[in-house]
Amino acid sequence: MFRTLLSLSLVSLVSFATPAEQQKPSFADYTAALKQEALSKGYAPELIEPVFASLTYHERIVKADQTQPEVVETLSTYLPKRVSETRISMARERYQAYLPQLNDIAEKYGVQGRFIVALWGLESSFGRIMGNESVPSALVTLAYDGRRESFFKQEFYHALDILAQGHISLEQMKGSWAGAMGQSQFMPSSFIAYAEDGDGDGKKDIWTNQADVFASIANYLKQQGWDNSKTWGREVILPAGFDATNAIARGSLKRSEWLERWALSERSLADWNALGVTRLNKTALPQRDISAALVLPDGEGGRAFLAYDNYKVLMHWNRSYYFVTSVGYLADLIIAPE
Template identity: 60%
Template sequence: MTANFLLGNKVKAALVSLALSTGLLSANSFAVEAETSEVQKPSFETYVEQLKAEALEKGFTQDLLDSSFANVTFHKRAVKADRNQPEKVETLDTYLPKRVPDWKVNRAREMFQTHRELLSQIGDKYRVQPRFIVALWGLETNFGRIMGNYNVISALSTLAYEGRREAFFKKQLWAALTILEQGHIGIDKMKGSWAGAMGQNQFMPTSFVSYAVDGDGDGKKDIWGNHADVFASMANYLSKEGWSDELTWGRQVKLPENFDHSLAIPKNTGSRKNWLKAWAESEKSLAEWQQLGVRRSDGTNLPKVNIKAALVFPDDENGRVYLAYDNYKSLMHWNLSYYFVSSVGHLSDRIKFPPLKVAKEK
């Protein structure tokens, strides 16, 4: 960078500052000038051609790319949704009644009974209690009723083009093409959310590649319309992330006065890696938590079982407090959100059906 260039920039900045102060140049006009001075972004159509060329280099066939991108469109609503996700204004006490209302509990119980035999088989195979599968199903898509109607290739191409998380959405796009290449679903039926989450369990394409399974042996992994595939894929996800059917998810507890709140996992850890590190630092046996004065929510002693748990504040020390078991970690891998995990746990607890050939929960 030359001295003349630096000097020129300083002079330009001084002139702009003078113009703004004297009213000769508005802030808006300067913003427009700054924007137009940047390198022009290619059109969406040009960007899609670049994506196709990159996909071709990765080994995808021209026929697959032509059919997959034949009707690709720019989804302005997807960009708006990605940029304007709502800030958290709830507390867990206001969130749970909305996410786990009585009608959803009743519906979950009905769905549990309707699919009881299939859920029992899958629960036995993957060692995941069926009530958690039903709870996830209900909270993700209202038992398959709300899966999103975006063309997944279009949604992912749009968000990659938008650029805020280009690398992430390109990775999802390559995974989506792999799913089409393997013939699990046709492009016309590959629908999902604005972010590309797909099917009745809302798997992102990379999650599909890692966890989706063929639950009924028909050669396809259809998480859009095949209950065997939907339930088995959910159970396989949890199983691969360390689920144990000998444990529940956690329990609400009470703390004694003057409790050392630093023993809990910090609310905002910034990443899953940091959260897991904080979990390891917080984890203690139930006997140790009992000795520290932690009690069940009704004030009685904690169970006398040899398991460990970490302390979690979904809001802060003035809100609800939970002892979280290892299964809590599996649910946090699914969605790194205390509120989401709490809603799954509470819905699963309210289903209240007897275990289906799985070990008794503690």
């Protein structure tokens, strides 16, 4: 009787445990099907063969995606780590070393060089830390994992496009575990949309060519509406009893929804002055015809920032108040805005 019940129990477990895990193909079968799909899309066999021969499943990439550390931070703990004295010093040195190129880029794209260097420094530590994963393998590993299959498959096809266009070799196409590439840490889709040939050699090389790196960062910002007549924003002091509903409401949102909340908060500097908002030295805000939204990265009671339109552009790059604030802070420490 016991053995009969045990057998029935095992049968029940098998019959009820047949979702995704039991139906999921092997990585080899998955990549074989993906290869046929790529060929059906018109990718050349001479491109496809070496790429698919190189694909390797990396469990560590899946674990990195699923177990990203949840660190309790405030802006005051985050900024000193991201904008350290060492990074400030390196940013200033590199800004001066590349000043002629940065000035050319600024004139062509309308983006101040200090913001290009700040993004370069924060994304890849000035090209020193770009990741050493094979980008095609990382993307297919994450597609196979299945949680965001459509997104990573599309990124993989963009990576194939980049290889087909001859901008980088398969062996050199390295990046982070999530597929972000080069000194600017562009995903393949961002590369397709924004990468630039900064020196006219016919290639867009964000891995080793500094002219291409700078031009690509600048083009991204330009295409998203950067205004080089303005800075990013400024830290401010709010008066006692300030109504925090004047700030952008917090919460994880789609960009379109976040922009709607920005519009609700946006006011002229004169209006913010009238509400008692001041500079850090407690003097009145500048008398300039600029609109700004109020950002409270840590919520009510935390540090406060008036954010200009360029802040919105940086939030398109990375929708994180902490990241964008670190870019602005570092840019201001490279060379103070006028």
